[in-house]
Amino acid sequence: MTLLEVVQSAAAYFKKHNIESPRLNAEHLVAHVLRRTRMDLYLEFERELTEAELAPLREMVMRRAQGEPLQHLLGTVEFCGLIFLCDKRAMVPRPETEELVEIVESKIENRQSKILDVGTGSGVIALSLAAKFPEAEVRGVDISEDALDLARENAARLGLSDRVRFFRSNLLQNVDRTFDLIVANLPYIAAQDRHTLSREVLRDPDVALFGGAHGDELVHELIVQAPARLRPGGILALEVGIGQSEGLLSVLAEKKYRDIYSKNDYSGGTRFLFARYG
Known part of the structure; x- marks a missing residue:
């Protein structure tokens, strides 16, 4: 699957599971797993992802669909322009x-x-x-x-x-x-x-x-x-x-x-x- 197809697939899965802002959540998780910025994703949409890249992403998508907060999965949250660690x-x-x-x-x-x-x-x-x-x-x-x-x-x-x-x-x-x-x-x-x-x-x-x-x-x-x-x-x-x-x-x-x-x-x-x- 290309990077774009992965983002679209994850967004559709999130929408099915009633996740707010499904596309935004998908982009954040894909960027996190690939160690890219969200903007970087747009430059690589046609790139085929390897199984080594897809495996951890599947787990993240499943956990998010089950209601685990995006911030917990990313491990950080931005607040007043600073980046803070964020967990349970x-x-x-x-x-x-x-x-x-x-x-x-x-x-x-x-x-x-x-x-x-x-x-x-x-x-x-x-x-x-x-x-x-x-x-x-x-x-x-x-x-x-x-x-x-x-x-x-x-x-x-x-x-x-x-x-x-x-x-x-x-x-x-x-x-x-x-x-x-x-x-x-x-x-x-x-x-x-x-x-x-x-x-x-x-x-x-x-x-x-x-x-x-x-x-x-x-x-x-x-x-x-x-x-x-x-x-x-x-x-x-x-x-x-x-x-x-x-x-x-x-x-x-x-x-x-x-x-x-x-x-x-x-x-x-x-x-x-x-x-x-x-």
Whole structure:
């Protein structure tokens, strides 16, 4: 089979198995197996592939059709212009979280800010902010040791191990200093909504997805805990689930935060909350 025929065949197979963006998935996997860029594929479409090239590709295509996330198969994901290791130890980063980082970057006035990423997962928020602000002091916490191991591997890969410290904490339980910015993309899916999730999302760790019976419990608790760890005028920046913002904005007001407001994601849903304390 030619390379083009392989791409077309894989795309058709993915479409049959209800994989979103089947052609894009096919091109990514073929490029990965052949150690080419996607653009390189277009220059080699007429080339016949050998059995040694086809065998590993067949396995990859089967696994993707069964719902294994593309990012797990590739082993990496691009986030805010950086390449991160990605596997089953932590949630696959979502485009909405890139939006959160972009907004947060625009709000950091002091380039030597002390920043805490709560529920850091693979470390994408903490490490993206550290790369953007070389003088900042950045910490990341998570309850999962597996996720923290992955975050440390990403820090080493990006040359940021000396600047970003990751440690285990259930929210702010083990945090003993104050910060100019606390940012968090915590689990916010309700346990009862498991049946609505795609096969790919369900490959993420449960601890990274489900926030409790209603979904917003962990975010609520962080709002309660954060004032003790925010410097005067410090910012709390949150990514939340669709439909959760109204209740959480009320909690922020009850807890005496100020300059409280929300922002929509690119899809138009209210996804991000911001507030200052003190």
